Amino acid sequence: MARKIGVYVCHCGSNIAGKVDCANVAEFAGNIKDVVVSRDYQFMCSDPGQEMIIRDIRQYGLDRVVVASCSPRLHEKTFQKACARAGLNPYLMQHCCIREHCSWTTADPDEATAKARHIVEAAVERVGEHGELFSREVEVLPDVMVVGAGIAGIQAALDIAKSGHTVHLVEQSPSIGGHMAQFDKTFPTLDCAACISTPKMVAVSQEPNINLLTWSEVEEVTGFVGNYTVTVLRKPRYVNETVCTGCGACLEKCPTKAISEFNEGLGKRKAIYRNSPQAVPNTPVIDGTICKKITKDKCGICATICPTGAIDYEMKERREVFHVGSIVLATGYDAMDPTPLREYGFGKYDNVYTALQFERLNNAVGPTEGRIVLKNGEKPESVAIIHCVGSRDKNYHEYCSRTCCMYALKYDHLIKDKVGHDTKVYNFYIDMRCFGKGYEEFYKRVQEEGVTFIRGRPSEIVQEDGRLVVVGEDTLLGMNVRLPVDMVILCTAMEPRKDVTEVARVFGVAQGQDGFFLEEHPKLGPVSTATDGVFLAGTCQGPKDIPDAVSHASGGAAQAIALAAKGTVSISPTTSWINPDVCVGCQVCVGLCAYSAIEFDERRNIAVINEAMCKGCGSCAGYCPSGAAQIKHFKETQIFNEIDGLLGMIPDWRPPMEEPDAEPVRIPVQTDQPEKRA
Amino acid sequence: MSQEFEPTILAFVCNWCTYTAADLAGTSRMVQQPNLRLVRMMCTGMVDPKYIVKSLLSGADGVLVSGCHPGDCHYINGNYKARRRVKLLNEILPQFGIEKERVKLTWVGASEGNEFAATVNNFINEIRELGPMEARSMAVV
Numbered sequence: 130m131a132r133k134i135g136v137y138v139c140h141c142g143s144n145i146a147g148k149v150d151c152a153n154v155a156e157f158a159g160n161i162k163d164v165v166v167s168r169d170y171q172f173m174c175s176d177p178g179q180e181m182i183i184r185d186i187r188q189y190g191l192d193r194v195v196v197a198s199c200s201p202r203l204h205e206k207t208f209q210k211a212c213a214r215a216g217l218n219p220y221l222m223q224h225c226c227i228r229e230h231c232s233w234t235t236a237d238p239d240e241a242t243a244k245a246r247h248i249v250e251a252a253v254e255r256v257g258e259h260g261e262l263f264s265r266e267v268e269v270l271p272d273v274m275v276v277g278a279g280i281a282g283i284q285a286a287l288d289i290a291k292s293g294h295t296v297h298l299v300e301q302s303p304s305i306g307g308h309m310a311q312f313d314k315t316f317p318t319l320d321c322a323a324c325i326s327t328p329k330m331v332a333v334s335q336e337p338n339i340n341l342l343t344w345s346e347v348e349e350v351t352g353f354v355g356n357y358t359v360t361v362l363r364k365p366r367y368v369n370e371t372v373c374t375g376c377g378a379c380l381e382k383c384p385t386k387a388i389s390e391f392n393e394g395l396g397k398r399k400a401i402y403r404n405s406p407q408a409v410p411n412t413p414v415i416d417g418t419i420c421k422k423i424t425k426d427k428c429g430i431c432a433t434i435c436p437t438g439a440i441d442y443e444m445k446e447r448r449e450v451f452h453v454g455s456i457v458l459a460t461g462y463d464a465m466d467p468t469p470l471r472e473y474g475f476g477k478y479d480n481v482y483t484a485l486q487f488e489r490l491n492n493a494v495g496p497t498e499g500r501i502v503l504k505n506g507e508k509p510e511s512v513a514i515i516h517c518v519g520s521r522d523k524n525y526h527e528y529c530s531r532t533c534c535m536y537a538l539k540y541d542h543l544i545k546d547k548v549g550h551d552t553k554v555y556n557f558y559i560d561m562r563c564f565g566k567g568y569e570e571f572y573k574r575v576q577e578e579g580v581t582f583i584r585g586r587p588s589e590i591v592q593e594d595g596r597l598v599v600v601g602e603d604t605l606l607g608m609n610v611r612l613p614v615d616m617v618i619l620c621t622a623m624e625p626r627k628d629v630t631e632v633a634r635v636f637g638v639a640q641g642q643d644g645f646f647l648e649e650h651p652k653l654g655p656v657s658t659a660t661d662g663v664f665l666a667g668t669c670q671g672p673k674d675i676p677d678a679v680s681h682a683s684g685g686a687a688q689a690i691a692l693a694a695k696g697t698v699s700i701s702p703t704t705s706w707i708n709p710d711v712c713v714g715c716q717v718c719v720g721l722c723a724y725s726a727i728e729f730d731e732r733r734n735i736a737v738i739n740e741a742m743c744k745g746c747g748s749c750a751g752y753c754p755s756g757a758a759q760i761k762h763f764k765e766t767q768i769f770n771e772i773d774g775l776l777g778m779i780p781d782w783r784p785p786m787e788e789p790d791a792e793p794v795r796i797p798v799q800t801d802q803p804e805k806r807a
Numbered sequence: 808m809s810q811e812f813e814p815t816i817l818a819f820v821c822n823w824c825t826y827t828a829a830d831l832a833g834t835s836r837m838v839q840q841p842n843l844r845l846v847r848m849m850c851t852g853m854v855d856p857k858y859i860v861k862s863l864l865s866g867a868d869g870v871l872v873s874g875c876h877p878g879d880c881h882y883i884n885g886n887y888k889a890r891r892r893v894k895l896l897n898e899i900l901p902q903f904g905i906e907k908e909r910v911k912l913t914w915v916g917a918s919e920g921n922e923f924a925a926t927v928n929n930f931i932n933e934i935r936e937l938g939p940m941e942a943r944s945m946a947v948v
């Protein structure tokens with residue numbers, strides 16, 4: 130069937146025309162079969178340029194358009210929209226690049242022109258095989274799921290709830306708050322962590338639009354943007370949340386003890402416990418692995434004490450299924466375990482602490498009730514704080530954890546403030562990175578408190594005569610240092626959570642090189658992921674301080690709200706399609722699809738694409754032995770034609786045309802209006 | 808004589824990484840030899856070995872397939888599938904008298920404009936060295 134193709138070659142000012150003879154390319158294109166009009170013009174993307182295409186479509190009844198200009202990654206959408214405005218299906222346009230891949234990178238003008246001709250020829254040949262395609266609108270379910278209830282998940286859930294949508298907030302641990310709940314003070318303002326986070330946590334528990342699911346984990350996610358089905362495992366708490374008043378009577382009498390995870394191994398907790406008196410929810414949980422009643426059918430004291438009869442040793446795990454339109458991941462980070470850095474003696478020497486342990490020491494409801502003391506109960510007279518432990522280190526994490534310099538400064542101040550101003554505090558740092566709002570000022574303030582800064586990463590920590598000695602080099606003075614201190618704090622890296630790979634798999638998101646969840650774009654898409662409808666919030670995407678985690682979370686929430694508010698989402702039509710007459714039912718494609726978008730129809734013995742889940746990656750089409758699977762817009766015939774065009778293989782020339790004329794049309798360009806440029 | 812020979816090379820590159828790198832090489836004005844022509848694919852996993860064979864038979868002297876680094880594929884693991892297919896093709900091609908060096912798979916990430924330009928120039932040089940494809944004149948398509 131004869132096509133009516135229009136070809137438009139852009140000069141891009143001198144960006145293309147400086148190398149490529151655009152008029153020559155347009156003339157050449159005008160001679161290719163089915164091309165009825167071919168023009169070159171200064172700026173195709175400008176309004177008059179687009180107008181030219183629209184007018185031609187109408188005037189000549191064009192049914193295909195080729196634009197040769199900059200990269201399609203820049204302006205494909207622009208020209209698709211122009212075609213659509215003229216009533217031509219946008220997929221009947223082919224945009225090809227003669228700037229980035231031709232004029233800008235080819236030295237010789239003749240060679241650049243020759244290459245541009247090949248590129249245009251390929252586009253003309255390809256576009257002849259294009260067909261009309263239509264995006265599909267699918268419904269977006271109104272509810273949203275937020276996974277992880279640290280400060281980021283809390284912020285995201287509150288934002289979404291405020292928009293009127295229901296949020297299912299899933300938290301793995303017995304109560305919410307994440308790492309922030311472990312802190313006493315936060316940099317740089319030194320406001321009390323509980324004072325700023327507790328109101329938010331309480332707001333979560335009181336918000337009617339938030340369905341809080343603590344002590345729960347997401348087991349399975351199926352579906353696609355707008356319509357995810359999520360199975361949540363509710364672990365047995367053995368305490369009935371709806372009956373328990375949180376009086377805490379049970380906690381006193383339980384005889385069974387274990388190391389407290391929340392206190393970072395400093396101190397014990399009971400078998401029935403809660404992380405803190407302000408925990409939200411404040412219903413305790415029974416550790417089923419050690420509780421004597423549950424493991425050996427002995428004891429059972431808590432049930433006899435509980436005034437409301439909330440204890441239920443028979444509770445079983447159960448599963449709940451939720452249908453949501455989108456998912457916000459806010460699963461946070463882990464603080465690195467410094468044990469593998471044997472030179473620092475963590476776990477070997479009593480008074481070498483991790484930063485998180487120090488946070489607990491300093492916390493008013495922590496193991497020492499907020500007193501900064503050594504293991505023997507005495508106050509330290511000198512403390513060394515080692516920055517960048519496991520960060521900026523090729524052997525562990527190459528990245529900077531972005532918070533350690535700042536929380537080290539926080540500790541400097543807290544030690545001076547709480548232990549006494551005569552306490553000696555030494556910071557071993559590589560660079561001080563105080564980039565946030567008010568951070569540099571905080572650094573100055575702490576410097577004035579009489580804290581010592583030694584530039585250099587210590588080589589080891591040893592114990593001599595019962596005292597710790599930090600061995601290293603002051604690289605500014607070029608001197609070796611051996612510094613005896615009472616206490617050492619290791620500022621350990623923020624790293625991806627231990628289960629990050631498993632969680633990434635469940636939600637179908639990718640991990641970056643550093644192991645954190647990978648955002649869609651490092652600059653312009655920091656909260657979305659390659660999986661539509663799954664967004665990121667907080668430190669699960671990379672190390673952040675609280676202000677950044679909260680802003681990031683609000684960004685993720687906004688994306689989820691945008692989807693839910695519109696209520697529909699348009700799905701790209703460039704998916705795979707399996708021709709039922711050609712498919713032999715070998716099922717190879719089913720296993721190849723990374724998105725489980727291919728189902729097997731047993732009755733018809735053929736594979737069928739679920740278009741809502743298909744991303745159009747082409748893994749199936751690239752393999753299908755019978756050629757039944759084809760990506761719409763990347764069909765075999767289209768690619769074959771493109772190859773032929775690029776190789777100048779089209780024999781089907783026709784003599785130069787006389788009618789209709791391809792004279793460049795003069796389009797008045799208003800000089801007082803600056804033209805839009807690429 | 809082989810100095811006179813200017814090869815024609817087709818490259819099937821994925822939209823998200825190598826095509827973006829090619830854009831970047833362009834924006835950074837990294838001059839490349841003009842022998843290469845790009846075919847934009849959404850992912851290297853989309854590259855049917857048929858396309859490569861067809862290119863070679865229709866006049867390409869070399870075919871480059873290039874996508875995201877392992878682990879970075881926009882579609883999770885399309886590049887691993889491409890790797891498998893190219894490897895297989897590399898094994899089969901010599902049986903038809905086509906040097907396996909004519910088909911090459913590389914990973915060039917979105918930010919690696921310089922890497923793209925270098926890859927292109929190197930591959931063109933390699934194929935120029937290899938000379939015209941003898942097998943084409945004999946092949947029965």
Ligand SMILES: Cc1cc2nc3c(=O)[nH]c(=O)nc-3n(C[C@H](O)[C@H](O)[C@H](O)COP(=O)(O)OP(=O)(O)OC[C@H]3O[C@@H](n4cnc5c(N)ncnc54)[C@H](O)[C@@H]3O)c2cc1C
Nearest residue numbers: 277279280281301307308315316460461462667668674675
């Ligand atoms: C020692 C130390 C001190 C710090 N001090 C400060 C400070 O003073 N000021 C400051 O601004 N920043 C500070 N930070 C940084 C701060 O901790 C983080 O910015 C903040 O806690 C990040 O919050 P988040 O919600 O992203 O992650 P997290 O706090 O880690 O919360 C993640 C939550 O998700 C839950 N979760 C994880 N996986 C799952 C799953 N699969 N399913 C369900 N739930 C899951 C976790 O249980 C947790 O509750 C400090 C960091 C460290 C290491």
Ligand code: SF4
Nearest residue numbers: 383420421422428431
């Ligand atoms: S029954 Fe279990 S939780 Fe309750 S008091 Fe005894 S050991 Fe503790």
Ligand code: SF4
Nearest residue numbers: 722743744746747749
């Ligand atoms: S194109 Fe990719 S996502 Fe779509 S069905 Fe094929 S393999 Fe699955």
Ligand code: FES
Nearest residue numbers: 821850874875881
């Ligand atoms: S998207 Fe680049 S290789 Fe798959």
